[in-house]
Every structure is written in C-alpha cells, then in structure tokens.
Amino acid sequence: MSMKCTECGTDIPQNAKFCVSCGAPVGGDAPTRQSQPKRQQWLYIVSALVVVAAAIIIYSVSSGPETATDPHAGMNMQGMGGQASGDPSQGAMGGIMRELAALKERVAKDSTDAPAFMRLGDLYFQIGRFEQALGYYSGAARANTASPEAWTQVMHSAFQLGKFQTALDACDQMLGINSDDTEAMYNKGAILASMGNREEARKVWETLVSQYPDDPESQRAAESLKQL
Numbered sequence: 585m586s587m588k589c590t591e592c593g594t595d596i597p598q599n600a601k602f603c604v605s606c607g608a609p610v611g612g613d614a615p616t617r618q619s620q621p622k623r624q625q626w627l628y629i630v631s632a633l634v635v636v637a638a639a640i641i642i643y644s645v646s647s648g649p650e651t652a653t654d655p656h657a658g659m660n661m662q663g664m665g666g667q668a669s670g671d672p673s674q675g676a677m678g679g680i681m682r683e684l685a686a687l688k689e690r691v692a693k694d695s696t697d698a699p700a701f702m703r704l705g706d707l708y709f710q711i712g713r714f715e716q717a718l719g720y721y722s723g724a725a726r727a728n729t730a731s732p733e734a735w736t737q738v739m740h741s742a743f744q745l746g747k748f749q750t751a752l753d754a755c756d757q758m759l760g761i762n763s764d765d766t767e768a769m770y771n772k773g774a775i776l777a778s779m780g781n782r783e784e785a786r787k788v789w790e791t792l793v794s795q796y797p798d799d800p801e802s803q804r805a806a807e808s809l810k811q812l
C-alpha cells in the first residue's frame with residue numbers, strides 16, 4: 585500500500601526512499617501529524633475526502649480501461665443521477681462521468697489520440713487510481729513517443745504504484761528526448777535509490793550536480809546525496 589510524502593502530500597509507495605514530486609527523503613518512521621503544518625493537515629483531510637467521494641462515483645460507473653468501449657456507459661450515469669438526486673454536486677459529477685465516457689470512446693476509436701489518453705490519465709490520477717492512470721498515460725506515450733509530458737506522467741504513476749523499473753524506463757525516455765532534462769535526472773536518482781541501487785543513484789546525482797551546478801534540481805540532488 586502507499587503512504588503520503590510528509591513534505592508535499594503526494595502518494596508514495598512504502599518502499600520509496602525519496603519522493604519524486606518534491607525530493608524529500610522518505611524515512612522509515614511513519615509520518616507524524618506534529619511534523620506537519622496545520623494548513624497542510626487540513627489540505628490532506630479535504631483532499632482525502634474529495635478523493636474518496638470521486639473514487640466511489642467513478643467506481644460505480646466504470647470498472648476501468650476494460651470498459652473503454654462500453655456504449656452503455658452513458659445510461660449508467662443517468663441511473664446514478666437518479667439515485668443521487670438532491671446532492672448539490674451532482675451536476676459536476678455528471679459532467680465528469682460524461683467526459684470519461686466521451687474520452688473512452690475517443691481512444692477506442694483512435695489509439696493515436698494522445699490528448700484523450702492524457703486527459704483520461706489525469707482524471708484517474710486525480711482520484712488516486714494510479715493503475716488506470718498508468719495505463720492511459722502509457723497509451724499517450726505510445727501515441728506520441730516524443731512527448732516528455734506523457735513520459736513524466738508514466739513515471740509519476742508508475743512510481744506511486746511501486747513499479748520502479750517502469751518509472752526508471754520512463755526517465756530514460758525523457759532523457760532520450762532531452763538529455764538536459766535535470767528533473768528527469770533527479771528523479772532517476774530517486775527511483776534508483778528506492779530500488780535499493782544506491783551506487784547508481786549516487787552516480788546519477790553526482791553527475792547532475794557537477795554538470796548543472798546552478799540548477800535547482802542539483803540543489804535537491806546535493807541534499808539527497810547527504811541522505812543516501
């Protein structure tokens with residue numbers, strides 16, 4: 585199962601050593617509430633409630649990418665709307681459901697529709713369904729192999745699922761597109777460290793620090809090297 589980064593609140597797998605969203609080291613200790621600013625605590629509580637509510641809704645209308653071609657998805661939504669009458673957010677939920685159905689129709693018709701794959705990935709990522717998100721982001725990356733945005737999202741969702749090798753491959757794809765991608769370099773080190781490969785992580789971060797000394801990612805790398 586996953587836990588939350590104590591610095592930025594991103595979901596991270598249990599065995600991660602560094603957060604790929606903010607670079608914070610992930611200690612063996614469970615995050616303590618005292619260590620978090622009050623404002624962030626509230627943010628976590630509110631976002632957790634939103635995620636749970638959205639997850640329930642989307643679970644009820646869809647079982648994931650397998651149903652991407654289901655032409656009856658729209659009918660299920662109408663059934664849901666009837667049950668949820670009186671709920672003030674019903675309109676917005678109906679909107680999300682219609683968007684999901686329309687997007688799934690688009691990718692079913694055209695497997696090269698990268699923007700539709702990306703948006704589907706984003707919607708599933710936002711509600712914490714990283715497995716589905718990874719599937720759709722991978723679709724976007726296949727549709728447009730030169731898209732660093734798609735590979736970045738493949739990296740983040742794979743990392744959150746603890747699929748470190750997939751995350752690492754995505755970093756290499758990003759570096760293949762742009763060898764000066766310092767964020768991909770930082771993240772490659774964080775992923776290698778999480779895989780237990782501290783020597784390779786050290787090499788990647790030391791290279792980053794020596795080649796791009798003024799880059800903010802190098803500052804993160806220098807901090808992380810101390811924690812390695």
Ligand SMILES: [Zn+2]
Pocket residue numbers: 589590591592593594603604605606607608
């Ligand atoms: Zn973080």
